[in-house]
Amino acid sequence: MTLHALAPNLWHAQHQFSVFGIQASSRMTVVRFANGQLWLHSPIRLTPELQAAVSNLGEVTWLVAPSKMHHLFVGDWQQAFPQAKLYGPRGLARKRPDLTTLQPLPEQALPEWADELLQLPIRGIPAMGESVWLHRASETLILTDLCMWIMGDVPASSRAYASLMGVRKAPNVSRLVRFVTRDKPAARDSVRQMLQWPILRVILGHNTVLEQDAKATLQQALSWFER
Template sequence: MLQAIAPNLWHLQHEFTVFGIKVSTRMTVVRFEDGRLWLHSPVPLSQPVREQLTSLGTVAFIVAPSKTHHLFAGDAARAFPGAALYGARGLARKRPDLVGLNAIGPAIDPAWAHELEQVFIDGLPVCHESAWYHKASRTLILTDVCQWWTSEAGMVGRAYAMLTGVSSRLGVPRTVRRAIRDRDAFAASARAILAWPFERVVVAHDAIVDKDAHAAVERAFAGLAGGP
């Protein structure tokens, strides 16, 4: 079931196995002041979770925030057919089955600009990920660009987390670092994210950092954010 993080902010984790590695991923749910719900990076939704979401508000937006986090977006859209479906730039070509998909643009959508701020993480075309800042809870919401594997991942998962540099603290995984194609563009995006006054960071894999969160992201981006 959904677990509360802060007022009007919840999460739900989902575990699965990829190439023998136990992976934990997360959906984040934001409730706007008018009661509408914004689902970031959907995971499988059981009937009890669907009922819980309905009890919290009206699911109005379903967001596949990158080209790598989209597997369950279609299922969520079918569960809540009245919601608008959004996806990362380029996802429509990868998932033509996601009917009615709205591309996430470089600027914040007016439909949620009063609640959220957005930075498109440039220079990382494999993901086309966007970062989000929930203003009311002062929370940074990320997908893959920063990770900290804190869940029990088994021996293989622990070894993978150590190899990618995300086993002991929040970091930009080595896999993501190697995927950066434009370091200047990525640095500009990192600086824009660090300009937000967030006090908490929620990432898909799989930590929630609510102590010295801004400093943790600064350390994660060290060497990648560049100068002003």
């Protein structure tokens, strides 16, 4: 789990794990603000090496669980960085009563984030409660599960799962996300608002970062919401 630079003041790291025999990965994104403070999106499993690498970048000030699906390791990070403020979607506190310092994510970026990040909740998919962000300086969109693409040389179990979910051949809205979407028009409105942002790169929560023709690729991937 090594930190990799994507752009100035923007890094990511991946955690490999197994769920019911399916090999998978999850991604953490780290944003360093102009004042040296760090904003961590979807923290992955904490190791001494990763903790040291992140600490070397600046002061860990905010930990963000971006959805009701991505929160497993935030408690460990909170213990390691007790001064950091922890945010997550509304409803996560019922699922994780152990996260006693958890604060609900607001509708828009906090004032102390707003110069660095745009923020938008994706409505109509309450089981996920996902919010998305745009790193302004690099025009990088940070997603979790709204769009997925399990590409490349991955284990057979991962290929089978990706094919079942419809996210193996190209970026797409997974069949799971389609199934849990309860208000498609509301989700469509959120997606349309997000796609108005200037997007040069897309960080997906699993496996892939879109670097080439990212916005056009994302528009095609999310076209299910328009149907």
